[in-house]
Amino acid sequence: MNQPLDTPPPWRTASHGRCPAAAAKDPTPCEGPGDAATIVDRHGRESAGCVHHCARLLAGLEGARVHPFVPAPQALDVYSRARELPPFAWEIGR
Secondary structure, eight states: OOOOTTSOOGGGSOOTTSOTTSOTTOOOOOOSOTTSEEEEOTTSOEEEEOHHHHHHHHHHSTTOEEOTTSOHHHHHHHHHHHTTSOTTGGGGTO
16 A cells, blocks of 8 residues: 555565565564465465465455455455454554
């Protein structure tokens, strides 16, 4: 939302050994398997990651959704977590 246009989106930057959905500026560790869920943005680009980082990514992407092939328990966990988070939660210490 408040990201400068000349920086790459958070899901395309280096994640320093964490799941691909972890934003480079997000200091939180992964929770569970690094491929537990997949987020699809409004343009159809996919990013797999742990449930924790997929929820944080979903909260910050307008028009994004959980991939339809993600098992229901993980998909519900991602949606439930994302609805409690503001976009780019790590910028305000959450």
